[in-house]
Each structure stands twice: as C-alpha cells, then as structure tokens.
Amino acid sequence: MEQALAEMALIKNAMADLIAANFAKMDTNGDGSLDKAELKASMADDPNFEFPPTIKGDSQEAKLDAFFNFLDANHDGKITLDEMVNGMNSFIDEAIAEAVAAGLAANTSEQ
Ligand SMILES: [Ca+2]
Numbered sequence: 001m002e003q004a005l006a007e008m009a010l011i012k013n014a015m016a017d018l019i020a021a022n023f024a025k026m027d028t029n030g031d032g033s034l035d036k037a038e039l040k041a042s043m044a045d046d047p048n049f050e051f052p053p054t055i056k057g058d059s060q061e062a063k064l065d066a067f068f069n070f071l072d073a074n075h076d077g078k079i080t081l082d083e084m085v086n087g088m089n090s091f092i093d094e095a096i097a098e099a100v101a102a103g104l105a106a107n108t109s110e111q
Pocket residue numbers: 027028029030031032033034035038
C-alpha cells in the first residue's frame with residue numbers, strides 16, 4: 001500500500017509537470033489563467049483529448065461546461081494552474097480508486 005501511495009505521488013508529480021508545461025501554451029492571452037475559450041481551443045488542438053469519464057453531458061459543449069465548472073474550483077470563471085493541477089489530481093484519485101476496487105474485486109473472485 002505504501003508503495004502504491006509512493007507511485008501515486010510520482011504520477012501526480014509527473015502530471016503536475018505536464019500540466020504546468022501545457023498550461024502556458026493553453027493560456028494564449030498570457031493572463032496566467034484559462035478562460036473557457038482557451039480551454040476549448042486547447043482541447044480542439046489536441047486530437048487525443050478525451051473528457052475524464054466522470055464528466056457527463058449530452059454534447060461536447062455540455063461536457064466542456066461541466067469540465068470547466070469542475071476545474072474552476074472557486075467559480076470565478078478562470079482556471080488557475082493550481083485549480084488545474086488539483087482538478088486533474090482528483091481525476092487520478094478517482095481512476096486509482098476504481099482500479100484498486102477492480103483489483104480487489106478480481107482478487108476476491110480468484111479465491
Ligand atoms: Ca488566459
């Protein structure tokens with residue numbers, strides 16, 4: 001378990017570095033935060049972009065709204081680097097929790 005936590009911390013650090021590197025590129029007007037248009041444009045530029053599975057919506061536009069509102073933790077209409085890192089980390093936590101739950105279920109069924 002401790003090793004898993006250490007690996008999780010490594011993943012988060014790597015993710016934080018990746019986000020920081022991309023954030024400056026996504027912040028096209030250079031004001032240090034992302035507005036919805038900048039988030040949308042950066043997603044449109046990335047053919048591999050997928051919304052996290054916890055983001056639900058009937059359309060891409062609805063998902064963009066949900067994704068933006070999730071990341072914009074203080075709801076000021078802008079996503080700061082901290083908000084972005086925290087938001088993505090919470091998606092990692094959810095993914096890990098699901099993987100752990102799936103692993104536990106698999107282990108249980110093998111016994
Ligand atoms: Ca900006």
